[in-house]
Amino acid sequence: MILWLVTDLLLFVGMYTLAYFLRVGWIFSSDFPFEQFLYATAIVSPVWLLVLATTRTFALTRSQATLRNAAYITYSALVGVSLFTLVYYFQFEQFFSRMLLTLAFVFSSVAVWVWHMLYSAAMRRILRQDPAVFPTLIIGATRESKRLIERLNASRHPLKPVAILDGRGAKEEEIHGVPVRGKLNKLEDIFEQEHITHLIQCSDLEQSLNLLSACRKRGCTYLLLPSVLGIVERDERVDTLEGQPVTIVSPKEHWWTWFFR
Numbered sequence: 001m002i003l004w005l006v007t008d009l010l011l012f013v014g015m016y017t018l019a020y021f022l023r024v025g026w027i028f029s030s031d032f033p034f035e036q037f038l039y040a041t042a043i044v045s046p047v048w049l050l051v052l053a054t055t056r057t058f059a060l061t062r063s064q065a066t067l068r069n070a071a072y073i074t075y076s077a078l079v080g081v082s083l084f085t086l087v088y089y090f091q092f093e094q095f096f097s098r099m100l101l102t103l104a105f106v107f108s109s110v111a112v113w114v115w116h117m118l119y120s121a122a123m124r125r126i127l128r129q130d131p132a133v134f135p136t137l138i139i140g141a142t143r144e145s146k147r148l149i150e151r152l153n154a155s156r157h158p159l160k161p162v163a164i165l166d167g168r169g170a171k172e173e174e175i176h177g178v179p180v181r182g183k184l185n186k187l188e189d190i191f192e193q194e195h196i197t198h199l200i201q202c203s204d205l206e207q208s209l210n211l212l213s214a215c216r217k218r219g220c221t222y223l224l225l226p227s228v229l230g231i232v233e234r235d236e237r238v239d240t241l242e243g244q245p246v247t248i249v250s251p252k253e254h255w256w257t258w259f260f261r
Contacts, residue, residue: 004058004119008112009045012080015111016041019103032094040088048080057116060127060158064120070113077109124156132160137196139211140203141170141180144227148202149176162194167204187211191218201228 020037028034055072056062062069081101088094127133136152136159138145149161153176161178164170165187170180181190184207190196191214199215200223201208208224215222226236226247236249 001058004123005049007115007119008052009049011111011115012045012048012108013038013041015107016084016104019100019107022103023097023100032097036088036092040084040091043087044080044083047083048076051079052076052112060123063155064113064116069116073113073116074109077105077112080108081105121156124158127158128156128160131195132162134159134197135162135194136160136198136200137162137190137194138164138178139166139184139199139201139207140164140228141166141172141175142203142227144225144232145200145202146175148200148225149178153177159198159200161200162196163190165190167207184210187214191220196220198223201225203228205229 017038020034024032024034052058052073055076057064057069057072057076081104084104085101138149138161141164145164149164151157152159152161164175164178164180165182165184166180167184169183172180174180184204196218198221199211201211202225204211205228208228212222214220226232229247231247231249233249236247239246239248
């Protein structure tokens with residue numbers, strides 16, 4: 001993660017430097033000193049990175065290839081350009097090319113998004129190598145859990161399923177390459193043997209408190225599929241009401257309501 005942050009900073013400065021030379025020419029202009037330009041860029045870059053971090057772009061479980069993530073990166077790039085303009089003007093009281101600002105904005109937006117997709121893909125491969133960094137236990141051999149395991153493996157998600165337990169027992173010995181290890185009475189053994197960091201409950205609603213308690217005891221992250229609660233339409237979302245987490249299932253909405261959620 002530290003390497004990711006550092007490379008983002010270097011990429012931001014590098015894209016602004018590229019924009020400078022493309023606009024000014026491959027020279028060090030005396031009319032528009034490169035030292036002043038680089039100074040302003042260096043001051044703005046940590047603030048830009050902080051703005052980008054507030055969008056949770058660096059979350060390991062987030063897909064970097066989504067349009068929403070691209071929108072977050074574009075927003076942070078726009079903030080970066082705005083801050084750069086203010087810093088440069090108040091430091092040196094000079095105006096400069098609007099084309100340079102446009103190039104810097106476009107380069108930083110596109111380059112950071114592409115880099116994030118490449119870095120995330122490489123990191124996911126590393127995190128899933130045996131032994132996995134985030135070995136995940138799946139509770140329930142259901143249709144929803146099978147679909148989830150398939151999607152996690154197909155996308156090389158950092159959460160790697162390593163074992164399945166089912167409260168009623170399952171006929172299958174494995175699901176998409178993940179072994180079915182028995183019933184819930186083996187929960188403690190699986191925690192010890194597989195060094196579980198995440199547990200995803202896909203069935204057995206009556207065992208929720210026991211599973212949550214076991215996760216808290218082990219310092220393990222607990223996740224719950226909405227299908228366990230009978231929500232199967234895939235139109236739910238998690239939000240807060242005055243700081244209280246809630247699950248929301250709204251009526252059919254227009255596409256533009258996505259921007260106001």
